[in-house]
Amino acid sequence: MQTPLAVRPSRFPVFQWLALVICAGAAGQSLHALSVPAGLFLGPMLVAIVFAVSGARLQLHxxxxxxxxxxxxxxxAHSVSWSVLAALGQSWQVMLFATFLTVALSALVGLGTVRFGGIPGSTAAWGTAPGAASAMVSMAEDNGADARVVATMQYVRVVCVVMIGSVVSHLLGADEVAGAAASAPEVVDATQWGDLLLSLAVILLGVTVGAKMPAGALLMPLLLGAALQLGGVLTITLPSxxxxxxxxAIGCxxxxxxxxxxxxxxxxxxxxxxxxxxxxxxxxxxGAWLLAKAVGSDFLSMYLATSPGGLDAMAIIAVETHADVxxxxxxxTLRLFGVILTGAWCARQIIRLTRA
Structure with missing residues (x-):
């Protein structure tokens, strides 16, 4: 009577993992095909939530x-080019001020969600931070916040940003934005095996080197990949x-x-x-409207530049609407680095203010 019971725990996880992989992959590809923002992440995350709530005892390493x-x-890192650095060098004062403004506004909204929404200070601080969502989730977990709620807040904002960005682009007379949820096509469809292997090596090295850094798993591959790409050593290649x-994997x-x-x-x-x-x-x-008036830039480009969404999604909208890419x-990119480097300090200040 005890043998079947002893075998069940070792068999069930295999079928549960198989079902999770199939369902998560199907959900992610379906949302991606429908151009849902962050669909490749949201689909697997929603499926994994259903599995977890249903009692599946699975944990991804x-x-x-x-x-x-x-x-x-x-x-x-694929988006970092000499033209981007040149643009940064020419208008660094405006960009630095815009970065500070966005971070300050996100802190203000974070305080509001604590006071009026009942969300804990640490969770609200990371959930409203305008950086890469996956980096904010990782840093939130490292600093003791609830990564699950932070992830929900971050990706709710990503969906809102891309949807509103598409509407704004359409209202301003720009081209229709149909692929805002997709990844950069020249990165996704590349097939050079040498560059692919070197790209994977950069990821593994960066993840290893950045093991003890805040968001090091994201930041170190970004820095290494950008340096190698700017030096002409690597053409970043990541198939779909x-x-x-x-x-x-992040979603699950x-x-x-x-x-x-x-x-x-x-x-x-x-x-x-x-x-x-x-x-x-x-x-x-x-803030984008005021900055555009001050520096003589078009509003759409400034709006996309200051919008608190994902860098890849904003880059795609910028390309397809003929904004200042x-x-x-x-x-x-500047704001991403700024948030990663100062995120922990900003979160502590929000927590301190909410406690006060």
């Missing part, structure tokens, strides 16, 4: 999560399958950590998260 972050970092695995890692209590908590506070995301977008849009990438 943290190193797989870190590898996914490294892929995202290298994808961002690798990127799909990376986003899926986060989703499997949910439980019924967390789902109820997030559901009750979802209106607050959406309101906070929209408020931050509107505040950043107001160099300025958008430069400001988004």
């Amino acid at each position: 943290r190193q797989v999560f870190r590898f996914g972050q490294g892929c995202v970092g290298l994808l961002v 399958g690798v990127l799909a695995f990376a986003y899926g 890692y986060i989703g499997l950590r949910f439980d019924r209590q967390t789902v109820r908590y997030v559901w009750k506070r979802l209106p607050t998260m959406i309101a906070g995301a929209v408020a931050l977008i509107l505040l950043c849009a107001g 160099g300025m958008v990438l430069a400001m988004q």
Whole structure:
């Protein structure tokens, strides 16, 4: 009578993992095909949440999560070019001020979600930080915040940013933005095996070297990849399958950590998260309008440059709407570094203010 019971725990996880991989992959590809923002991440995360809430006792190893972050970092590094650095050098004062303004507005919204939404200070600080979502989730976890709620807040804002960005682009007479949720095509479809192997080596080296750094799994592959690309040593190559695995790994890692209590908590506070995301977008849009008037730039380019969304999504919208791509990438990249380097300090200040 004891033998079958002893075998069940070793068999069930195999079928559960197989079902999770199939369902997560199908969900991610379906949302991606429908051009849903961050669909390759959201699909696997939602499926993993369903599995976790249903009682599946599965846990994805943290190193797989870190590898996914490294892929995202290298994808961002692909956007770093000499033209982006030139744009940064020409208008560094404006970009630095815009970065400070966006971070300050996000802190203000974070305080509002604590006071009026009942979200803990540490979670609100990381959830409203305008950096790369996966980096903010990792740093939130390292600093003791609830990574599950932070991930929900970050990706609710990503969806709102891309949707509103598409509407703004359309209203301003720009071309229709249909692929804002997709990844950069020249990165995804490349097939050079030498560059692919070197790109994977950069990810693995960066993840290893950055093991003890804040968001090091994302930041070190970004720095190494950008340096090698600028030096002409590497043409960053990440096929669509690798990127799909990376986003899926991040989504499943986060989703499997949910439980019924967390789902109820997030559901009750979802209106607050959406309101906070929209408020931050509107505040950043107001700042973009003032900056555009001050420096003589077009509003769409400045809006995309200061928008608190993902760098890759904003870059794609900028390309497809014929905005100033160099300025958008430069400001988004500068803010990414700024948030990663100062995120922990800003979070501590928000926590201190909310306690006071």
